[in-house]
Each structure stands twice: as structure tokens, then as C-alpha cells.
Amino acid sequence: MKPLDKKITEHFAGLVVRKDLVKAVKGNAIVPSYVLEYLLGQYCATSDEESIQTGIQTVKEILAKHYVHRSESGLVRSQIREKKLRKIIDRVSVDLNDKEDVYQATFANLGINKVAVPASTVKKHQKLLTGGVWCIADIEYQHNEDEKSVPWILESLKPIQLSSFDFDGYLDARKRFTTDEWIDTLIQSIGFNPEAFGKRSKLLQLIRLIPFCERNYNLIELGPKGTGKSHVYSEFSPHGMLISGGEVTVPKLFVENRAPYKIGLVGYWDCVAFDEFAGKSKRVDKALVDIMKNYMANKSFSRGIETLGAEASMAFVGNTQHTVAHMLRHSDLFDELPPKYHDSAFLDRIHFFIPGWEIDIIRGDMFTADFGFVVDYFAEILKQQRNFDYSHLYTPHFQLSEQISTRDRDAINKTFSGLVKIIFPNQDATEEELEELLAFAIEGRKRVKDQLMRIDQTYADVRFAYVRPDGKELLIKTLEEDTYPTIYHKSGDPSDEPIETTAKSTDVSAAMSKPAGSPEEGHVTVKENQRGVDFDTLFGPYVQGASKIVLTDPYIRMFHQARNLMEFIETVDKVKSDDQRVEVELITSEEEFSPEKQLEFFEQIQKNCLPSGILFSWGFETGIHARHIVTDTGWKVLLDRGLDVFQKYEMNDTFTLANRLQKHRACKAFEVTYLRQ
Incomplete structure (x- = not known):
């Protein structure tokens, strides 16, 4: 077990679960992760492998026996009638039948409705009235000759949520973790592998959680498909509701326009998220936009003669069709929104804009098999913190x-x-x-x-x-x-002149635009998640014309680092003439655990570069700290990260542009300084 996992399981015993287990037990059960983790938390909240495997089997048996698949609803109803089954897992919603003055439940997958529910149960779990809640329920079947009677009897109903938690214990355990350890713990709790993300990307993931812990927080995220924008809102918390942006109405979201004024989703959920929010052709009710603007600004809304308040945060997620550069040149970064939402008064209510284009499309290596909080536990922690202001x-x-x-x-x-x-x-x-x-x-x-x-x-x-x-x-x-x-900073009018706002000496975009063959002294700063960077423009002008290049980088050991080295040599090959011989010498440190693999990389590079007139050699030194490139033409390029400037990308997919072209890769934060010796 990794050191962080040991720490997590030690200080949060019984409250964490290994995140890959969700996939192991889910099968074809279409249920949110928090439902599965609730069950896993009952049987697999341990680091003992034998207990985990036993727990997995138990959870699988529970799902197989009690989860209702819609395709098998008829069989399940028959089993309940024959007294072979009474406990089920289903999504339950409740409505008030005002003609008979009774609460009646609908079981989504089981396909039954008008099941009487005690008023005390509804009072205790009011979210049953707004869209439904996943529950474990005991149901019996008793046929009655009365045609108006319903044969289904609800014996008990328990929402799948944590019943209690120790907030003070949570605060005390947090003190045992460094900041970086804690952030990685949170990323693992969401289900991701922290090693696949830089610090900035981790913070962007955590921003998605703010609507659950901050009252009346308005968040928007626009970006390419497949980046996991809606995952947190659909899977992470029983206190959030994800709805399609085109399916919401004023009564459903806020309140009905007739007495008694029945409050909508914002009155019962901590976070209401709108999926598929973008789309210029989508039809939008202007009345909904107007009441939403008032609510987002004032935390209240009016219907009839009454003004009502609510605390639900709002999250809007949608897909973009164009690149950032295209949107900036021709319109704005809200370009994809429907016209009625592409409104300055509405958008001015947004507290934070997550740049979804910075978040990579989800890959297999981004998921974690390590420990994180049972999401229902962490959801309760976030809910508790809605009462605080920091x-x-x-x-x-x-x-x-x-x-x-x-x-x-x-x-x-x-x-x-x-x-x-x-x-x-x-x-x-x-x-x-x-x-x-x-x-x-x-x-x-x-x-x-x-x-x-x-x-x-x-x-x-x-x-x-x-x-x-x-x-x-x-x-x-x-x-x-x-x-x-x-x-x-150009306005929406393409005829306007662009405004330069950043000094070229510190702006990577300016550095990238410098013409090849005109190297200058200077400094380049690249921020985390920045794209558009490649070795050809970073190094090409400075190695051009050199016959001897010495690269000092202590971390050329792993495969991706050797690949970076090869791509640097490709840049050298591009700028040299066909009849020129160039010596490229690497000074690095020897790999401690598998030096033979490191040597294999270098020997392959040496052999394959020789026919192109590039003589590659290497030497090992201990205690190297500096990283730089020195040429016999008088240039010294200081590299604070060496060549390892790109974040992880899919190296095994030939048809991924990031695999083929460096400018499509997200960068780590780094700096480069060019000095004339």
C-alpha cells in the first residue's frame, strides 16, 4: 500500500474505500457511485485484502438480489407477491394526492405507483418530493377486492445516505496531512489518480465541489466533450441534482404559480446542476431566465404575491464546439450558450468560470485504484460546511x-x-x-x-x-x-485592432511567435495547463548552426523522459543542414532500479540518429542539480524543469494529436532563460 493510502486508512478507518471497487461491483446496475460506495462502505471499508474480496462478493449479492432492473421489474413484482422477496433498491419519488390527502410513492424501476407513504417518512426525508431519492425499501403485496386500493404496502423506507458523522473527528484527522497529501486525498476521493494532474488541474477539479459546501454559489464550466464535467453532480453527492438544461421549467425549479405555492428543486437540494447547458439552437423560456437572474443575485424569487428564499447553488455545464482562439477572435468564451442565456445580466451572476478546455479528455490512467473517502461521508462533510464563511x-x-x-x-x-x-x-x-x-x-x-x-x-x-x-x-x-x-482583449468586432497586453520577454506566446533563426536573450514563463508550446520554437533558434550541444538533465530515466530527449534531437535535426554533423551529448544521472532499461533507451537513440548525422552520446554524473543546454555557438539555455515540461498524455494512441504534436499537450509550469555566453 502507498504511504498516502496507509495514512488515509489509519486516520479515517471505516470511512474510506478503494475506488476501483465501484467498477468491480457495478456490473449493469445503473446507480450513482454514492449508492455503490454506501454499500461498499458497509462491507469494504478496510485495507485488508481478504475482507475486501469478501465485501465485494457481499455487495454483488445484495445488488443481484435487491437492485431492480427495469427489464426485470415484472419478475421482481412476482417475487414480492409470492413472498420470495421484500427488500429492494430503487429510486423512489413521492407526490401528494391532494384529493385523498395522502402521500403516494412511485418506484422508478419496479414500475409501481400510488404506494401509500406515511407522512412522518415524507417529513423526515423531504427530498422524496423533488425528483426522487435512491432508497432501500421493504415492500409487501396484499391484494384487496376494492378496486381503488393499491396492493403494494410500504413497510419501511431508508434513503441510501450516511446516518451520522463526526465533524470534529474529521477536522482532527485533517491535521495529520500536509496540504499536498490532503489535496491528493480529495482527488482520490473523487475517483481520480492525482499523479495524472498538476496542481492547477487539481484545483480545477476541487472547484467543482464548491456548490456543495457554499450556499448560493453560481458556477459555469464550458469545454470539450468527455472531460467529466457532469460527473461530480450526478455521481458524487446525494445532495445534488443533475438535470438536462432543456428539461427544466419554472415550477420544477422554483415554485408553482398557484396556491399553495409548492417550492421546487432549489428548496430541497444543495446543488442544482444543468447538464448540456450549451447549444445555440436550444429553446429557452425567457420567464425562467428572468426568475433565475433574480434568484442568482438575491437568493430569492417571487411567485404570486409571495417572495421565497432558497440556498441551492447552481452549476451550469456544457460543451464547446470551437477552440479558445476561435472563440476569442470571433466572439467570446460564452459563445456556445443559447441566446437567452448569452445575456450579460445573467452571466454577471456567475461567480467562477471553469475553463473546461484546460481539462484533458478522461483517459484510463486518470482513474485511481487507491483509497478515498466514501463519497457519501465526504458529501455530508461538505454539507455541514455550508454553515461557515471563511x-x-x-x-x-x-x-x-x-x-x-x-x-x-x-x-x-x-x-x-x-x-x-x-x-x-x-x-x-x-x-x-x-x-x-x-x-x-x-x-x-x-x-x-x-x-x-x-x-x-x-x-x-x-x-x-x-x-x-x-x-x-x-x-x-x-x-x-x-x-x-x-x-x-479584442472586442467582438473582428475589425478591431488587437491590443498587446504582455511584455514579450515574459510571455510565452510572444516567444512562440519569434521568427526562427533570430535567437535573442530573454526569459519565458509558461503556466500550468498552457498549450501551444513546442521544442522547435523553444530551442530551435538556439541550437541552429551548432556542431556541439551539451544537454544537462538529471532526469532522463523513464520512457516518457527518453521520449522527450528524442523529440529534442528531432528539433536539432530539423534545424541542421543535411550535410552537417552535430554532436549531442547528454549528462544525466543513472537510474537506480533499472539502469539496463535506461541504457537500452540511449543505445536505441544513438543507433537510430547516426544515419542522420547526429552523434548522440551520454555520461553519468552524481549530484546534478542544474538543467541547461549549452552550444558551441555561445548559447546557454537554462531549464528549471529540464525537458520534462509536458503533462501526461496518451502516448499509446497514434490518432491523438497530443501524441503527434507537442503544441497540443498541456504543459507543467516552467521557465526558460536564454543567455549569450
Whole structure:
């Protein structure tokens, strides 16, 4: 077991589960992960392999015996009639039959309805009235000659949710983890492998959780298909409801327009998420947009003569069809929304815009087989924290720019508070850690405001910045702003002249646009998740014309690192003339555990490069720290990460552009400095 898994199982005994077990037990049962993990938490919340296997078998038997498949509903009803079965797992919804003054349940998969439910049960579990809840229920069948009677009798009903938890114990256990360990624990709890994500990508995943722990939080995520945008809202918490963006109505979401005013989803769920929210051709009810705008701004809505309040957060997720550059050049980053939602007043209510284009399409290696919280347990922790407000924690150290409006300030504070709840529930973050979360919260709101300025020219420019304790002001930029400086601040009119906002010496986009063959001294900074970077433009001009190149990088050991080396040599091959011989010498450290594999990589590179006139050699040194490229033409290129600048990508898929072209890969954060010796 990994050290982190040992720590998790030690301090959260009985509250964690190995995440790959969900797939092992799910089979063809169409149930959310929190239902399966609830069952796994009863039988597999242990690190003992034998107990886990026994627990898996038990859960499989429970699902096989009690979960109702729609295709087998007739058989299950027959078994209940014959007294062979009484306990079932199904999605149950309840309605009030006001003519008979009784509550009646509908069992989605079993296919029965009008089953009488005690008022006490409904009062205890009111979410039964709004869309349904997964439950374990005991049902009996008793036929009656009365045609109006229903033969199905509900003996007991228990929603599949954690009954109790120890919040103080949670806070105490959190103290045993470093910040990085805790973030990785949370990522594993969501179901992902933290090794497949950089720090920024992990924070983007955690932003998705804020609607569950922050009241009236409005979040939007737009990006390519297949990035897992709706996963958290459909699978992670019994307190969230995922609905199709085109299927919601005012009565369903807010309240019926007739007395008695029956409140909708926002009155019962912590988070209401709208799936498939994008789509220009979608028909949208203008009345719904208007009441939603009021609710998102004021936490209340009016229907009839009454004003009602609610605490549900809202999350909007949708797919984009175009690249970021295309949207910035021709419209804005909200371009895919239906026209009635592509409205500045509505979008101004959004607290954070998750850039879905930064999140990779889900691959197999992104899922974890390690331990994480039983999601129902963590869902209750998040729900408990809705009562807290941590937005004040940064104020002793940092001050927001006075130009930031009240609405912008509220958005930043809510995001900051949510991240603190998730990562630092004990409010014990260092000043540096608080600054990182504050900058991230500002960027998410700035992304919204920058697009509003494209949509509505009446919005004034805002200086999104904060002041450090030493009085220095730090200006925040979005990643898109750094990547596309010449079109980011362009208005929606394609005829407008682009505005350059970033100095070329520190902007990677400017560095990427430098003409080949004109190397200059300077410095390039690349942010995590930035794309558009390749070795040809980073190094090509600086190795051109060299006959001897020495690369010093202590970490050329694993396959992906050797591949980076090969791609660097490909750049050398592209810029040299056909009749030129170039020596490329690598100085690195020897692999401790499998040196023979490392040697095999180098020997293959050496053999295959020789016919092209590239003489590759290598040498091992111990204690190497510096990473750089030195040429006999007088250039020294300092590399703070060496050649290992790209995040994980699918190297086994020939038909993935990221496999073929470096510019399509997401980068790690790194810096390169060019010096003339």
C-alpha cells in the first residue's frame, strides 16, 4: 500500500474505500457511485485484502438480489407477491394526492405507483418530493377486492445516505496531512489518480465541489466533450441534482404559480446542476431566465404575491464546439450558450468560470485504484460546511484592488471561502497558501468579467489585482490572456485592432511567435495547463548552426523522459543542414532500479540518429542539480524543469494529436532563460 493510502486508512478507518471497487461491483446496475460506495462502505471499508474480496462478493449479492432492473421489474413484482422477496433498491419519488390527502410513492424501476407513504417518512426525508431519492425499501403485496386500493404496502423506507458523522473527528484527522497529501486525498476521493494532474488541474477539479459546501454559489464550466464535467453532480453527492438544461421549467425549479405555492428543486437540494447547458439552437423560456437572474443575485424569487428564499447553488455545464482562439477572435468564451442565456445580466451572476478546455479528455490512467473517502461521508462533510464563511481569512494579509466592484468582490470571496473549506477546514493555511487560493479565485471571476466586456460594451474595465503585505500590487491574468495576448482583449468586432497586453520577454506566446533563426536573450514563463508550446520554437533558434550541444538533465530515466530527449534531437535535426554533423551529448544521472532499461533507451537513440548525422552520446554524473543546454555557438539555455515540461498524455494512441504534436499537450509550469555566453 502507498504511504498516502496507509495514512488515509489509519486516520479515517471505516470511512474510506478503494475506488476501483465501484467498477468491480457495478456490473449493469445503473446507480450513482454514492449508492455503490454506501454499500461498499458497509462491507469494504478496510485495507485488508481478504475482507475486501469478501465485501465485494457481499455487495454483488445484495445488488443481484435487491437492485431492480427495469427489464426485470415484472419478475421482481412476482417475487414480492409470492413472498420470495421484500427488500429492494430503487429510486423512489413521492407526490401528494391532494384529493385523498395522502402521500403516494412511485418506484422508478419496479414500475409501481400510488404506494401509500406515511407522512412522518415524507417529513423526515423531504427530498422524496423533488425528483426522487435512491432508497432501500421493504415492500409487501396484499391484494384487496376494492378496486381503488393499491396492493403494494410500504413497510419501511431508508434513503441510501450516511446516518451520522463526526465533524470534529474529521477536522482532527485533517491535521495529520500536509496540504499536498490532503489535496491528493480529495482527488482520490473523487475517483481520480492525482499523479495524472498538476496542481492547477487539481484545483480545477476541487472547484467543482464548491456548490456543495457554499450556499448560493453560481458556477459555469464550458469545454470539450468527455472531460467529466457532469460527473461530480450526478455521481458524487446525494445532495445534488443533475438535470438536462432543456428539461427544466419554472415550477420544477422554483415554485408553482398557484396556491399553495409548492417550492421546487432549489428548496430541497444543495446543488442544482444543468447538464448540456450549451447549444445555440436550444429553446429557452425567457420567464425562467428572468426568475433565475433574480434568484442568482438575491437568493430569492417571487411567485404570486409571495417572495421565497432558497440556498441551492447552481452549476451550469456544457460543451464547446470551437477552440479558445476561435472563440476569442470571433466572439467570446460564452459563445456556445443559447441566446437567452448569452445575456450579460445573467452571466454577471456567475461567480467562477471553469475553463473546461484546460481539462484533458478522461483517459484510463486518470482513474485511481487507491483509497478515498466514501463519497457519501465526504458529501455530508461538505454539507455541514455550508454553515461557515471563511471569506475573511485573507484580509489580514491581502487587500483586493479598490477597483473591484461589490459583485466581483462577492464572487471572489465565495470561491475563496469554498476552497478554504475543502482544503483547509481548520483555517490553518499559511500566508503563501492563502495567496494561491485568492489568486485562483480572482482569475475565475476575471474570466467571467473579461467576456462580459466583449458582450456588453457598457461594462467598465476592472483592475483585478490584490495588494500584498509589503504594499506591492499583483495583477492577475487568466491563462487565456497569457496564451493569446493579441486577441484576448479584442472586442467582438473582428475589425478591431488587437491590443498587446504582455511584455514579450515574459510571455510565452510572444516567444512562440519569434521568427526562427533570430535567437535573442530573454526569459519565458509558461503556466500550468498552457498549450501551444513546442521544442522547435523553444530551442530551435538556439541550437541552429551548432556542431556541439551539451544537454544537462538529471532526469532522463523513464520512457516518457527518453521520449522527450528524442523529440529534442528531432528539433536539432530539423534545424541542421543535411550535410552537417552535430554532436549531442547528454549528462544525466543513472537510474537506480533499472539502469539496463535506461541504457537500452540511449543505445536505441544513438543507433537510430547516426544515419542522420547526429552523434548522440551520454555520461553519468552524481549530484546534478542544474538543467541547461549549452552550444558551441555561445548559447546557454537554462531549464528549471529540464525537458520534462509536458503533462501526461496518451502516448499509446497514434490518432491523438497530443501524441503527434507537442503544441497540443498541456504543459507543467516552467521557465526558460536564454543567455549569450
